[in-house]
Amino acid sequence: MNGFQWKMGDRALALKPSGIRKFFDILESMPEAISLGIGEPDFVTPWPVRDMGIYSLEKGFTKYTPNAGLSELRTEVARYMRRHYGLSYDAQRQTVVTVGGSEGIDLMMRAVLDPDDEVLIPQPSFVCYGPIATLVGARPVYIETTAENDFRLTAAQLRGAITPKTRLLVLPFPNNPTGAIMEWADLEAIAEVLRETKIMVLSDEIYAELTYGTRHVSLAQIPGMYERTVVINGLSKSHAMTGWRMGYACGPDEVIQTMVKIHQYAIMSAPTTSQYAAVEALRNGDESIMAMREEYDTRRRFVIDRLRGMGLPCFEPLGAFYVFPDIRGTGLTSDAFCERLLREKKVATVPGEAFGDSGSGFVRCCYATSMRQLAEALDRIESFLENINK
Amino acid sequence: MTEILRLLAKDCALTHAQIAAMLGVTTGEVAAAVRDYEDKGVILGYKAVVDWEKIGIETVTALIDVKTTPQRGEGFDRVAERIYQYDEVESLYLMSGGYDLSVLITGRTMKEVALFVAEKLAPLEAVTGTATHFLLKKYKERGAVFADREEQQERMKLL
Structure with missing residues (x-):
């Protein structure tokens, strides 16, 4: 060592480290803990999809693909978007295959944002939007959704947050961590506000296939919104393919082509094996989606019922695979609640404030785990609550 | 109430209370429906798959x-x-x-x-x-696989 001094970039330095870091460390020392803290399907990728990945390897399909993705896959993406959401995209010009939905978010922000632009981000929400916007030099502006509104974004909140500098709205629904969804009327009200502006929209619809009792509506389906919206989606949640890193983005020609330009410099192309598997998933996987959705739905009802039975207020989440009970009645902060629950009962959950200030007082529980594990975890939570109340 | 049968056919160890919560009905309704299915011979038995x-x-x-x-x-x-x-x-x-x-x-x-x-x-x-x-x-019997399933060892535990 000759005392070389690294100098980190200011924007990277300014990023906050993950608020749940300490939970990782506790969990590491506790192999027998039940984790309701991981936002990922417990299902293994359906066998025909895995088989197609293996088959592509046997055939020796191990080269780069075109930058924007296999044209066969983009054709399936376009068909899928039409079949599931009634949205028409030209496969070759209006779709790009990305490394997970996350890369799509990164690409879109880099494609449209300049320093000092404001990005509206409803919270609680997934943790990546603010940091990515910050890295581009843009300024995240958070809109706190509330339990009273079922954690939906309201037109009034949106209108109140818009300034002349607002360039982009992130629409993270179905929502992680709350499980909230936006229905047609909710989106129509948002569209009404947007129409008077030049604000672009990043609609993160990675949980689109996981809605219960109602079909997902994309903002791009609302009249006048298609032209200003990039839809981010992927196969991680819908087809239980998190590890394959398969996402895609669809939107107007101009923005998608700019995203492809960045993607070709930064990533080249998404993993080839995963793309072949994704073709099979999108082409023949609808039944697997339905089967998994039904399974999640029964677990969802079971978990809500148990949590409410313990006296934890719990609004009914109609999307994703999370419940977001209100733990303020316990007198603990959500951080303390989660840490004690983990240490005392070995159940991992995530404090709501990890997803934004308005998440404080709430706890995210993921129910994408087996009924047996869920039942055991809920018994432990119940006994934890009894101990607190003593 | 055929949903009850679908759930039990997959896992007959589910309790009536669990089924009730999963389907949004009362425990009593589940118990009554199950008894009725048993009486009518729709449910013929409950057996574990044993290795x-x-x-x-x-x-x-x-x-x-x-x-x-x-x-x-x-x-x-x-x-x-x-x-x-x-x-x-x-x-x-x-x-x-x-x-x-x-x-x-x-x-x-x-x-x-x-x-x-x-x-x-x-x-x-x-x-x-x-x-x-x-x-x-x-190798497999009534949906249950006899080999031990291997779990991916290194994976994200929280996110």
């Missing part, structure tokens, strides 16, 4: 193809009934194709199974021939 080998208990299972002479007015039902009365017979199916009945039996030893075929099955008047196939290894 006996794992605890060192050896069993022998055989699939026996049986050719029979159907009987006037009764078809295959009469001979089938005479076969399924034996406790050793775990399953019995009427088949299309090269033989008529397929008998699945489990015994403690190969000899025990062979004796059953020789002394009980083959001598039945309507039985004209048998072919016994012994199971060498069970």
